[in-house]
Amino acid sequence: xxxxxxxxxxxxxxxxxxLQHPTSANHPQMPIEDRAxxxxxxxxxxxxxxxxxxxxxxxxERFRKMEPGNGEKTGENEE
Numbered sequence: 001x002x003x004x005x006x007x008x009x010x011x012x013x014x015x016x017x018x019l020q021h022p023t024s025a026n027h028p029q030m031p032i033e034d035r036a037x038x039x040x041x042x043x044x045x046x047x048x049x050x051x052x053x054x055x056x057x058x059x060x061e062r063f064r065k066m067e068p069g070n071g072e073k074t075g076e077n078e079e
Contacts, residue, residue: 023029064070
């Protein structure tokens with residue numbers, strides 16, 4: 001197929017690879033921060049961050065209750 005179009009298979013994009021990227025006169029370029037946000041893997045999962053924070057809160061509460069001196073018996077003699 002490359003022989004039909006006279007394309008070199010090793011340098012297929014040589015004619016365009018170093019061209020300047022086109023810019024729009026009507027639309028400003030998107031800031032890098034916004035472009036990066038488009039590719040955030042969990043951005044589409046509504047409530048994902050909130051669920052993580054809630055799980056963290058519950059685990060921290062559970063561990064606080066397990067600490068000595070918080071009203072639960074630890075099996076040690078407390079004076």
